Amino acid sequence: MKILVMGSGGVGGFYGGRLAHAGFDVTFVARGAHLEAMRERGLVIENEVQGDIRLPRVKVTDDPATVGPVDVVLIAVKLWDTETAARAVKASVGPNTAVLSLQNGVIKDDILRTELGDAAVIGGVGYVATRISRPGVILQTGALQRALIGEYDGRRTPRVEALLEALVRAGIQAEIVPDIRRTLWEKYTFLVGLSATTTTIRMPIGPIRSNLQTRAFLLEIMKETVAVGRALGVALPENYAEDRLRFADSVPADMTSSMHHDLERGSRLEVEWLSGGVVQLGVKSGVPTPTNRAVWDILVLHAQGRREH
Incomplete structure (x- = not known):
C-alpha cells in the first residue's frame, strides 16, 4: 500500500x-x-x-x-x-x-x-x-x-x-x-464544547464543569451542536449533549483543548471551523446558535494569531 x-x-x-x-x-x-x-x-x-x-x-x-x-x-x-x-x-x-x-x-x-x-x-x-x-x-x-x-x-x-x-x-x-457521519458529529459535539469553553474561559475543564454557570455554558454549546446535526439529518439522540456532559465529568480535571493551547501560544485558532462551523451550518439548517456565535465573536480577533498582526 x-x-x-x-x-x-x-x-x-x-x-x-x-x-x-x-x-x-x-x-x-x-x-x-x-x-x-x-x-x-x-x-x-x-x-x-x-x-x-x-x-x-x-x-x-x-x-x-x-x-x-x-x-x-x-x-x-x-x-x-x-x-x-x-x-x-x-x-x-x-x-x-x-x-x-x-x-x-x-x-x-x-x-x-x-x-x-x-x-x-x-x-x-x-x-x-x-x-x-x-x-x-x-x-x-x-x-x-x-x-x-x-x-x-x-x-x-x-x-x-x-x-x-x-x-x-x-x-x-x-x-x-x-455511519461515519454520525461518528464525526459525536466527536465534534464534545470537541466544540471543550474547545469553546476552555479557550474563552482560559481554564481547563475541571473548574468549568464544577461551576454551575460555566457548566450550563458548556451544555448549551453542545446542545446547539446536536440540534444542528439533527437538523442536517445526522442520527444523534436528542439528549446527546447531556450524555457528553456526563462524559466531561469523567475526564481528567486538567484536560484542555488544543485551541486553548494555540490561544496561549499566540497561534492561529480553528474557531471558524469549530464553534464557527456550528454557526455556519446552523444558518443553512435554520437552527439558532447564539452561544456558539458568541464564542466565535469573542475569539475572532485572536483567530489569526499574534504573529500575523
Missing part, C-alpha cells in the same frame, strides 16, 4: 510514522525545520508508556506533486489549509484512491469533496494525544491510538477493508463504522 501523508505534525506524523514502521510505503509532506530534521535524521515517535518508535530514514518532501498516484492520501493539516492541501495532492488521487482526513470538525470533508470529488473521500475520526515536541520528533501522551473509518454510503469497500488492515497492522485500534 502506497500512502501520502499531507501534513506531518502531531496527527499526520504519528499515524504516518506508525504505518511506515509497519512496513508500508509512506511519503510525508512537511515543511520548515521539521522537514529538514526528517530528511537528516528520520522520524521519532516518543511514548513513555509504550516505548519509542525510531525511523532513521523516511521518505519526505515539501512538494506532493512529485509523489505520483497513491492508494491512500491522509490529510492532517490545520483546517485553514484544507483547500490548499486538497489542490496540492490532486496528482496523487487516482480512481481508487482513498482520501482520509483525520482533522477536526465536520466541514473538512465537504471541502475535500469540492476539490477532489465525492468518490475519493472516505470519513475518518482519529483519537490520539500527540504534538511535535521538536523538529523530527512526535510526542505521544498515553496509549490511546484509535481510528474510526468508513465510506459515507456505509459500504465495506475493498479500499476501506485494506486501510483497516493496514491500520491494525500498524498497531492502531481501528474499526469500520456503518
